[in-house]
Amino acid sequence: MLTWTRRLFLTGVILSLLVTNLLTLTSVAFNAALSGVISTAAGVQTVADVMSQRLTGKDKVIKQQKSAAVKRTAAVRKFGTRLSVRTKRVATRSVAAIPAEAIPYLGIAALIGGTAYELYEACQSIKDLDELYGELGLDEAASEGAIAAACNPQLPNPTAVWESVKGNTDTWLESAAEQG
Template structure:
């Protein structure tokens, strides 16, 4: 009977020992699997995210979304998502500011280009006006200086020289009037106040008869008036003429212009 009982216990003992081994193997495999899975989730970001999503879904279905969110609130994935959202918002704001600054700079650049083009056109216009006016004025100045020097001997001829003086003076007034017109043209280009042309262009040159009459009536006063105008900047002629009669003047110039007397 003892032998029969012992034979009955041996299969049970073997079955229990096999179950314990299988249980140990299962536990060890589970631990190794969990360990490997943890290492994998730490190394592989995609696997970690997928595992987090599965865990969140399971906890949400089991415990409710509010409770599961509270449990997972301190997880690295949630923290990382929060950081990403904060940085994304910051970058989006900075991007919008940069776009706004870019638009402002573009508008300013366009305005500067338009202003530069306008200034360039105005500068070219002014440069052209100055060049043309300066050439005309230079020509008149040269011609006037040549004319005045060349006419000096003829102007010194008694009586006959008066007509030459009036002719040269008429040309001088004309040139000065034209110069003033050129100056007003430049003033218009540079948006300056215009000069009064009538001050020069409106002057009338007296006739030969009028000049001779003034000289005969009071030649000393005529001399002083001319001397005052000539000496405005620097005294180049005596302020008063020598005390001489008209006959004395004629006698004085006989030696030079004896053919006239």
């Protein structure tokens, strides 16, 4: 009887070890529960504990990356929306200004006003681009030359421009008189 009891006990131990091995390899929940029992009872850090801590750390990094991606997407959308609205507005006003620019003398004022408006909108676009760079965390900034050209354009000397126009007109009149 003692032999049977011992055989039955050893068979039960071997079967339970086989079952726990199989469950440990195939069931995440059983593996976690068994690791928790072993680490609590023996005070040993198990592989499952280490992996859980690593995954928790990776989860934090992944959440931070997703948050940064959402912010970048929002910044790009905001810039794109502003740029498309501004471009439509400038194009509409440019087309609408064509008849006014055809009027003698007043057309010059309309042309200057339209150009000033387009420069203002170009300056706003560059400022929005600079803001986008900042929101994306890029070290680059909008080109100082581009900002200066759009936001603070250097106007030519009007006297020099007028002398150039007069010189070209005189040359054109002389060539027209020679041909005619």
